[in-house]
Amino acid sequence: MEKAIKDFIYYERFAQNKSENTLKSYKKDLYQLREFLDGSENIVDWNSVEEVHLRAFVYSLNSEDKISKRSINRKLSTMRSFFKYLKIHNLIKKNPSLFLTSPNFKIKLPEVLNTEEIKKLREAIDTKKINGIRDRFIIELLYSSGIRANELLKLSEKLFDLEKRELKIFSSNKNERTVFFSETAKEWYLKYRQAKIEKYGEEYNRDILLMNSRGTRLGDRSLRRLIERYAQKAGIEKEVSPHTFRHSFALYMLKHGMDIYYLQELMGHISIESTKIYTEYDENLKIDYDKTYFYKND
Numbered sequence: 001m002e003k004a005i006k007d008f009i010y011y012e013r014f015a016q017n018k019s020e021n022t023l024k025s026y027k028k029d030l031y032q033l034r035e036f037l038d039g040s041e042n043i044v045d046w047n048s049v050e051e052v053h054l055r056a057f058v059y060s061l062n063s064e065d066k067i068s069k070r071s072i073n074r075k076l077s078t079m080r081s082f083f084k085y086l087k088i089h090n091l092i093k094k095n096p097s098l099f100l101t102s103p104n105f106k107i108k109l110p111e112v113l114n115t116e117e118i119k120k121l122r123e124a125i126d127t128k129k130i131n132g133i134r135d136r137f138i139i140e141l142l143y144s145s146g147i148r149a150n151e152l153l154k155l156s157e158k159l160f161d162l163e164k165r166e167l168k169i170f171s172s173n174k175n176e177r178t179v180f181f182s183e184t185a186k187e188w189y190l191k192y193r194q195a196k197i198e199k200y201g202e203e204y205n206r207d208i209l210l211m212n213s214r215g216t217r218l219g220d221r222s223l224r225r226l227i228e229r230y231a232q233k234a235g236i237e238k239e240v241s242p243h244t245f246r247h248s249f250a251l252y253m254l255k256h257g258m259d260i261y262y263l264q265e266l267m268g269h270i271s272i273e274s275t276k277i278y279t280e281y282d283e284n285l286k287i288d289y290d291k292t293y294f295y296k297n298d
Contacts (some may be wrong), residue, residue: 029078039270051096059273085271111238112248120234130195137188144182144248159172
């Protein structure tokens, strides 16, 4: 991420002839954004940034009394210029800053999947082969735990406590948290583990949870492609990515009475502003955030 910022600053200095003051502001704003993304959402790749993340960043700024609206608008301008540069140079697939207009901007909320769409996705997976078993496990774990795609791909079997249905997550910012997964996810975990043992024999490696067809760790691009393929096969017209399950998990938990601060902890959000985004799906979710609810694992 840092290299992209440096390349952008270089481009603005020599290709666009921007002033040193402007370049200094760009650098300050973008490093602040990078720090927020890494700390709040564990995002280490600009291509993974969505509009909802930028909105959460602006909310976090807006909650700081010492930051003026003028400064916030400047940061918005910096983000628009930066992501436009990334898109022009094919460093990102889509520009998440297109609709950033002001500190009070309204955006399209991220896509979420309802229970019927989750059911269709499950039915779209052929579980007769090991990759299908793996993919069904992926869907169940993402949906029931709310973990990030990059956290999923780094997992090893040693991090799972099957009896308690607990999973240890270690973020790039060196924070550790415990998340939980459903009984269904546990069921498909066991099926996938057995399939791996039968296929790889002595080469079976517990340090790698998700394996590709070559017997090495599944990559981010492959994960995205398989999710997109199943969504298309299931007839889901929404844009579905691994992160869609994280959004769906958060909204589901809030609707079923989870305390928003507990959800913040499960999601690994540094700022509560990132978690509050999900209350905008439903006016009934905009509650007194200090009210305590009990965690329900449905």
